[in-house]
Amino acid sequence: MKVTINRWNAVSTWHWDHAQEELCGICRVAFEGTCPTCKYPGDDCPLIIGECKHAFHMHCLLKWLTTESSKGLCPMCRRKFKTATD
Ligand SMILES: [Zn+2]
Ligand SMILES: [Zn+2]
Ligand SMILES: [Zn+2]
Structure with a gap:
């Protein structure tokens, strides 16, 4: 019996949506990088995801929420x- 690899699966999963936010909406740096105030990515600069499914560097979001214009939004x-964990 011949084993055939189903390449269709590989092709369809490859086509992921690049329009999805891969950048922090505040500092516009990719999530695999750090926020502007951190040097090293990882646990020291975690991501935070809201109920609205928008994600940010935690530090960027905290800074944003302390500004008056944010109004907690x-x-x-x-x-x-x-x-999402609230
Ligand atoms: Zn950021
Ligand atoms: Zn940070
Ligand atoms: Zn949002």
Whole structure:
């Protein structure tokens, strides 16, 4: 019996959506990098994801939420920012 590799699967999963936010909506740096105030990516500069599914570097979001203009809203969709774990 011959083993055939199903290449269709490989092709369809390859086609992921690059429009999806891969950049922090605040500092516009990729999530695999750090926020502007951190040097090393990883646990020291975690990501935070809101109920609205927007993700940011935690430090960027905290800084944003301390500004008066934020009003506690998500900077992307202007909905009240709540983390998914709240
Ligand atoms: Zn950021
Ligand atoms: Zn950081
Ligand atoms: Zn949002």
